[in-house]
Amino acid sequence: MTATNLIEELRWRGLIHQTTDEAELGKLLQSGPQTIYIGFDPTASSLHVGHLMQVMMLRRFQRAGHRPIALVGGATGMIGDPSGKSEERNLLTAEQLQANVDGVAEQMKQFLNFSGDQGALLLNNFEWMKSYSYLEFLRDVGKNFPVGAMMGKESVRSRLDSEAGLSYTEFSYMLLQAYDFVQLSREHGCKIQAGGSDQWGNITAGIDLGRRMLGQQLFGLTAPLLTTSDGRKMGKTEKGAIWLDPERTSPYEFFQYWVNVEDADVMRCIAYLTEIEREEYDELAAQTEADAGKRVAQKRLATWMTELVHGEQGLESAERATKILFGGEIEKASDAQLSQIFADVPSTEAERSVLGGDGWWIVEALQASGLTSSSSDARRAIKEGSIYLNNRRVGDMNHRLSEDDLASETVTVLRRGKRKYALIRFS
CATH class of the missing domain: 3.40.50.620 (HUPs)
Structure with a gap:
């Protein structure tokens, strides 16, 4: 150059x-x-x-x-x-x-x-x-x-x-x-x-x-300073600053910050912060103008920035966590990752001993989590196919939770429908 x-x-x-x-x-x-x-x-x-x-x-x-x-x-x-x-x-x-x-x-x-x-x-x-x-x-x-x-x-x-x-x-x-x-x-x-x-x-x-x-x-x-279209400083959330240190801001949280940048700000962020060439920039701008709902520019920004700051492994971790949030099967996760992904999801404590022996009946677990209001409501939801365990559909009304149903060291993830989640933490 x-x-x-x-x-x-x-x-x-x-x-x-x-x-x-x-x-x-x-x-x-x-x-x-x-x-x-x-x-x-x-x-x-x-x-x-x-x-x-x-x-x-x-x-x-x-x-x-x-x-x-x-x-x-x-x-x-x-x-x-x-x-x-x-x-x-x-x-x-x-x-x-x-x-x-x-x-x-x-x-x-x-x-x-x-x-x-x-x-x-x-x-x-x-x-x-x-x-x-x-x-x-x-x-x-x-x-x-x-x-x-x-x-x-x-x-x-x-x-x-x-x-x-x-x-x-x-x-x-x-x-x-x-x-x-x-x-x-x-x-x-x-x-x-x-x-x-x-x-x-x-x-x-x-x-x-x-x-x-x-x-x-x-x-x-x-x-220029890095600000939003309405003049606010970028790089901050309700939790505070978005740090480059993965111990302070995880790759997943970092990725999600850029995915959720407003349409009015995303092209400026790409211009200011990335090394994406002009030709691709113009193409992303055109796609955003044609259908902003697809968030093509935000996804490209999030991918580029996360790989720059956290490397390929950090990007893979962030993308895997994002898939989990949107219904992808949960495997090889950690308690910390699930806590970050489901930070705003209600959680319930349970004794780990219930996972031993014959296990814990899924109907009782659903009631304890608050996803269902009664055993009949739980049975009906399972019959309708709207109950998921670690993002895998539960088809057996008699399923009993065991150690094999842990999504991480101590957590099981339950879901009803598309977006209603609950965590059970086994102490």
Whole structure:
């Protein structure tokens, strides 16, 4: 991919929100391989869906022959970026911060190629800030920062006008991030910083500092924030953020999030977050417009994203779980998987001993689960063929549940009709 093609790709995908000088940036990219960096504050030990916009930006530049730097903010994370925040963040302990840095750094290796002389770099700004004394920093960096320019930044103005106000600690964040750009330019020849649109003030501050301290022209590029069509941040559910760590958000939950993206948002998500080519994108857009009910675009988005983040095995697990939810036979499942799949399904506790001996009569199990109101109701439902055990139809009214009827370590799944489920957990 050439530099021209890269700019064109970013443009058709809607990924160019602001640039400091798009024409000169294009010339720079055409002049040869360049180095670009994006910073990631380690506020948690895992990245979440909101970070994928910037992770994928680095991937796109690397695919085009440029060198990405993923900068983990071990130093800036001690302060917290005020941009886009209505109040000051809680400060993390050194131990929490290091655990978060390690977690984020490890996840980055899933998405970028760090091998070879021109491979991506994974850096931590604590490495160059840890030995910088306060007085030295003020002399070297602070003297190059006009307070008037800092006060004019939207991230500062909005907080000063809010009830929460802005502490001196957060006010200083801009200096630290700006100095990162200078350091990376000096040590790694980095001339481009990218980020979300809420980072524009910090990015331009770094460009100005680079001009003052190094006499160099640096460039900035921002992408839109990942939001829904009505302006809400994407990547959150009622349960919280959608994490990339499978221990926090399972592959199944991750897959289901994308399958359930609104029609108004799905094509933008495909453009922003995937590497699906323009031809397929246009085809998916046409199919969605012709029959949105089939959710063809959502299924393609879910498949692509889940395989990217969780690999082939994670995708297979998510697809298998989805089939179970929609009536596929249940086999080789775990308690954890069934709990995720049937998170909103009522469950009943029963003694495991009832599965021994002659077993537990299916009619009694149905009554205990609440799927039927009486033994006659249970018999009638079985006779009608509307009762399923682990998504297999029950045809024998005298069937007795045994250990063989467990769908996982301790759970049996009962269903009446197409969508009415109940779980029985045997303790």
